[in-house]
Amino acid sequence: xxxxxxxxxxxxxxxxxxxxxxxxxxxxxxxxxxxxxxxxxxxxxxxxxxxxxxxxxxxxxxxxxxxxxxxxxxxxxxxxxxxxxxxxxxxxxxxxxxxxxxxxxxxxxxxxxxxxxxxxxxxxxxxxxxxxxxxxxxxxxxxxxxxxxxxxxxxxxxxxxxxxxxxxxxxxxxxxxxxxxxxxxxxxxxxxxxxxxxxxxxxxxxxxxxxxxxxxxxxxxxxxxxxxxxxxxxxxxxxxxxxxxxxxxxxxxxxxxxxxxxxxxxxxxxxxxxxxxxxxxxxxxxxxxxxxxxxxxxxxxxxxxxxxxxxxxxxxxxxxxxxxxxxxxxxxxxxxxxxxxxxxxxxxxxxxxxxxxxxxxxxxxxxxxxxxxxxxxxxxxxxxxxxxxxxxxxxxxxxxxxxxxxxxxxxxxxxxxxxxxxxxxxxxxxxxxxxxxxxxxxxxxxxxxxxxxxxxxxxxxxxxxxxxxxxxxxxxxxxxxxxxxxxxxxxxxxxxxxxxxxxxxxxxxxxxxxxxxxxxxxxxxxxxxxxxxxxxxxxxxxxxxx
Amino acid sequence: xxxxxxxxxxxxxxxxxxxxxxxxxxxxxxxxxxxxxxxxxxxxxxxxxxxxxxxxxxxxxxxxxxxxxxxxxxxxxxxxxxxxxxxxxxxxxxxxxxxxxxxxxxxxxxxxxxxxxxxxxxxxxxxxxxxxxxxxxxxxxxxxxxxxxxxxxxxxxxxxxxxxxxxxxxxxxxxxxxxxxxxxxxxxxxxxxxxxxxxxxxxxxxxxxxxxxxxx
Numbered sequence: 001x002x003x004x005x006x007x008x009x010x011x012x013x014x015x016x017x018x019x020x021x022x023x024x025x026x027x028x029x030x031x032x033x034x035x036x037x038x039x040x041x042x043x044x045x046x047x048x049x050x051x052x053x054x055x056x057x058x059x060x061x062x063x064x065x066x067x068x069x070x071x072x073x074x075x076x077x078x079x080x081x082x083x084x085x086x087x088x089x090x091x092x093x094x095x096x097x098x099x100x101x102x103x104x105x106x107x108x109x110x111x112x113x114x115x116x117x118x119x120x121x122x123x124x125x126x127x128x129x130x131x132x133x134x135x136x137x138x139x140x141x142x143x144x145x146x147x148x149x150x151x152x153x154x155x156x157x158x159x160x161x162x163x164x165x166x167x168x169x170x171x172x173x174x175x176x177x178x179x180x181x182x183x184x185x186x187x188x189x190x191x192x193x194x195x196x197x198x199x200x201x202x203x204x205x206x207x208x209x210x211x212x213x214x215x216x217x218x219x220x221x222x223x224x225x226x227x228x229x230x231x232x233x234x235x236x237x238x239x240x241x242x243x244x245x246x247x248x249x250x251x252x253x254x255x256x257x258x259x260x261x262x263x264x265x266x267x268x269x270x271x272x273x274x275x276x277x278x279x280x281x282x283x284x285x286x287x288x289x290x291x292x293x294x295x296x297x298x299x300x301x302x303x304x305x306x307x308x309x310x311x312x313x314x315x316x317x318x319x320x321x322x323x324x325x326x327x328x329x330x331x332x333x334x335x336x337x338x339x340x341x342x343x344x345x346x347x348x349x350x351x352x353x354x355x356x357x358x359x360x361x362x363x364x365x366x367x368x369x370x371x372x373x374x375x376x377x378x379x380x381x382x383x384x385x386x387x388x389x390x391x392x393x394x395x396x397x398x399x400x401x402x403x404x405x406x407x408x409x410x411x412x413x414x415x416x417x418x419x420x421x422x423x424x425x426x427x428x429x430x431x432x433x434x435x436x437x438x439x440x441x442x443x444x445x446x447x448x449x450x451x452x453x454x455x456x457x458x459x460x461x462x463x464x465x466x467x468x469x470x471x472x473x474x475x476x477x478x479x480x481x482x483x484x485x486x487x488x489x490x491x492x493x494x495x496x497x498x499x500x501x502x503x504x505x506x507x508x509x510x511x512x513x514x515x516x517x518x519x520x521x522x523x524x525x526x527x528x529x530x531x532x533x534x535x536x537x538x539x540x541x542x543x544x545x546x
Numbered sequence: 547x548x549x550x551x552x553x554x555x556x557x558x559x560x561x562x563x564x565x566x567x568x569x570x571x572x573x574x575x576x577x578x579x580x581x582x583x584x585x586x587x588x589x590x591x592x593x594x595x596x597x598x599x600x601x602x603x604x605x606x607x608x609x610x611x612x613x614x615x616x617x618x619x620x621x622x623x624x625x626x627x628x629x630x631x632x633x634x635x636x637x638x639x640x641x642x643x644x645x646x647x648x649x650x651x652x653x654x655x656x657x658x659x660x661x662x663x664x665x666x667x668x669x670x671x672x673x674x675x676x677x678x679x680x681x682x683x684x685x686x687x688x689x690x691x692x693x694x695x696x697x698x699x700x701x702x703x704x705x706x707x708x709x710x711x712x713x714x715x716x717x718x719x720x721x722x723x724x725x726x727x728x729x730x731x732x733x734x735x736x737x738x739x740x741x742x743x744x745x746x747x748x749x750x751x752x753x754x755x756x757x758x759x760x761x762x
Contacts, residue, residue: 081556103573111581122588125612126601126658156604156662177578179605184584188576195573199581205589205610207598208715211738212586216609219585229573 071265075258076251083250084243091239098235103188106228107197110148111186114199114221117142123203127154127217136161139219148223154216169196169222178202182214188225195225264292268299280307325381331374338367369503376505380489383512390516392426397467398455400429404436405453414449415440423457425467425539431513435521438510439471439533447473447531457539467519469535477525486523487511593715597646600707600737601654601663602700608707608737609663613649615641643678646712647688650704651676666701668692678709685732686713687722694725707735 117139136150140161143150151160151167153175158165174187178200186199199221204212267284274282282303284296342364349357382388398419405415436453443451454470478486485491490504514521519537526532589612591598596612603609651674654663674691681687688709694702702723710717722732 099573108581115582115585118585119587122590125589125591125610126661126663128657129660154661155609171578173578177580179607181580182584183580184582185578185580187578188573190573190575195575200578202584203587204584205587205591207591207593207711207717211716211718212584213598213610213711213717213737214584215587215589216603216607217587225573232573 072258072262075261076254079250079254079257080247083247087243087246087250091243095235095239099232102228102231102235103225106225107186107188110143110197110221110223111184111199111201113143114139114148114201114219115184118201118203118219123205123215123217125205125215127152127157127215129157129159132157132159133161136219139221143221143223146223146227148221151220151222153218153220167198167220167222170198170200170220174198174200174220175218178218178220195229197221197223197225199223261292264296268296271299271303275303275306280310321381321384324377325385328374328377328381331370332378335367335371335374339371342367373503373505376503376509379509380505380512383509383516388512388516390428390431392428392517394424394426395429395432396421397423397425397427397432397469400427400432401436401453401455401469404433405440407433408437408441410440410444414444414451416450416452418452418454420455423455423467425537427517427537428513431516435510435513435535436469436471438506439535442506443471443473443475443531443533447475450474465539467537467539469537470532471535472526472530472532474530477529478523478531483523487521594640597641597649598708598711599646599650600704600711601658602666602704604662604664606700608700608703610707610711610737611654611658611663613655615645615649641712643686643688643709643712644676646708647676647678647690647705650708665704666698667704668697680713685720685722686710687724689724690726692725693727694723694729694731695727697725702731702733703735706731706733707737710735 121135121139123135132152136152136159139150140147149160149162149167151165151170152158160167169189169191171187171189174185177185179202182202182204184199184201186197189196189198201219201221203215203217203219205215207213264284264287271282271284280303283300286293286296286300342360345360346364349360352360379388398421401417401419405411405417440451440453451474452470452472454472456468456470457465458468459465487507487510489508511521514535514537517537519535521533521535523531523533591612592614596614599611599613600608601611650665651667653665653667653669658664675689676691677689679687679689686709688705690705705723706721707717709721709723710719713719713721717735717738720732720734722730724730
């Protein structure tokens with residue numbers, strides 16, 4: 001179907017409507033091999049990294065996201081800390097006060113009751129050892145709040161109500177205090193983990209109604225504070241049992257606060273992601289008047305401005321594309337007329353003078369090139385306007401390629417083929433023809449014969465079988481710095497060849513066609529020399545092509 | 547980094563705050579804490595016929611001892627001078643101070659020794675006389691039949707307190723002691739709990755007014 005050697009098949013009636021789909025595919029035939037090694041016309045064009053486009057470096061894209069101390073965790077920890085500190089402080093202070101009160105009560109009771117009991121006792125002076133232990137035992141029995149062991153020290157006399165006449169619990173400090181100052185005193189002593197209350201009670205006797213004199217007898221009471229220990233332990237337990245539920249309760253406001261902070265943050269994140277995926281009209285509902293509400297408001301304003309800017313950009317781009325498309329269309333009609341005229345004139349060229357004939361042929365050739373360029377431009381406009389459609393059909397791929405080569409008369413030994421039979425795929429035959437023709441033409445023009453076209457299928461990792469078409473030439477290969485730009489429009493690798501036969505759009509159109517099939521195309525160099533273009537199209541292209 | 551440092555600081559603060567608060571669960575030891583006065587016991591002192599002597603306790607203090615002089619054996623070895631009417635202000639029937647001092651000089655008896663009481667005064671030597679003289683200013687002057695120079699403070703306090711409590715139920719009199727060597731000491735007993743002044747404010751002076759040979 002693509003047999004026309006020149007673009008003379010333009011229908012004359014198309015000027016009634018612009019952007020009419022041109023079913024005639026012959027336009028693309030003659031300039032297909034133009035993209036390789038073109039000169040970069042715009043030499044100041046920003047060169048991207050060499051590796052880019054070949055699956056290179058994307059280091060700054062991924063950022064480690066450590067969420068071990070997320071907002072929720074931190075808020076909860078803060079609440080727990082505050083609760084723990086307050087509960088602990090309260091419990092500790094309460095405990096201390098209560099413990100002091102418990103102990104003071106016990107001590108005061110013990111001291112005063114000991115004093116009372118001693119005061120009801122009589123002693124002869126000097127104190128006699130005989131009968132002393134009975135007196136002490138009597139005192140010990142009357143101990144309050146519980147029995148105690150009573151010791152007596154007088155001169156060299158040592159007696160007690162217990163087994164040992166001398167206590168091991170009473171400290172020298174207490175003895176010294178009782179001796180130096182005839183006043184009651186007590187001391188808490190912890191011995192082997194057991195708390196004791198030791199009371200020293202010096203005795204005096206009346207020498208006159210208003211005067212007393214120390215007898216030299218000092219009585220000591222030693223009392224285990226086991227009950228007080230139990231009370232204190234109970235207090236401690238109570239404080240702890242009160243503090244732990246307090247901590248648990250503190251989790252609830254912590255969770256609520258975390259939620260009130262996290263929900264706007266989550267909405268913000270979803271909105272940002274939604275905007276990133278292209279929905280620029282995403283807005284956040286602003287609640288309250290706190291900092292997060294301010295953030296949401298700012299986000300909405302920024303989103304609005306971004307949306308406006310993007311709309312303007314899109315409109316400008318749209319206008320530019322439409323302009324290119326319009327220009328192409330406007331050019332096509334006069335060009336068609338010119339082509340017809342030059343064709344007629346060229347046939348009569350023999351009858352003219354040599355110079356006139358040469359000029360006529362030159363005009364004819366350039367007009368043909370111009371027509372090709374305009375057709376390519378229109379094709380690109382269709383791609384840009386997404387007006388290009390895929391008319392796919394199940395074809396025998398090897399047969400299709402063979403037909404393409406045959407139509408271009410590339411049947412001699414310049415083009416070799418490795419085409420296994422029986423590979424069928426859903427393709428748009430016209431577009432696939434354009435792809436193959438462009439690649440082979442490019443290889444012949446810029447690479448070097450012989451050119452090999454190879455076809456094979458492969459099953460890729462996700463399980464989709466892929467149709468792979470490789471076009472290899474025997475030329476010098478593509479320079480590495482050219483590789484990233486080789487599919488750009490009007491890109492010319494060779495600065496010397498400003499005037500090449502092609503339009504400069506061949507490989508760009510090839511790329512668009514492959515993409516329309518849901519496939520990929522990449523250019524590279526073979527290790528042994530020569531460039532290789534690899535086209536990969538999914539075998540079941542019907543899903544991707546829609 | 548900064549967050550970690552902040553967290554560490556907060557933990558340190560929490561620990562520092564928690565330690566003194568929770569510090570010492572259970573019952574802690576205390577120092578010696580005074581709690582009220584002493585216990586006033588019944589010592590069966592009858593000033594009409596009991597005498598109060600002060601002996602030395604093993605810990606260095608003075609221990610009062612009550613004796614009831616039933617017989618004259620208490621005063622063995624001492625010649626009594628004066629008939630006891632030298633204290634006209636005192637109630638009749640009270641044991642005269644001279645006898646009390648002689649009893650003190652007689653030293654601790656068996657029951658005193660049994661509980662470790664002793665005396666710092668020199669052993670009794672016969673023939674000594676004790677003269678007690680009460681001056682109007684509440685001052686009691688006692689002449690002793692031995693030298694005061696070699697006596698330690700405990701001995702002086704034994705004498706002072708014994709004489710003071712013999713003269714006065716409250717013991718609040720200034721006692722002047724004069725020895726045969728002419729040394730004189732004066733002071734108060736100060737054993738009563740309310741009187742916190744250190745035992746005796748002794749003012750030792752070489753006696754010039756008293757001739758040494760007066761009692762000899």
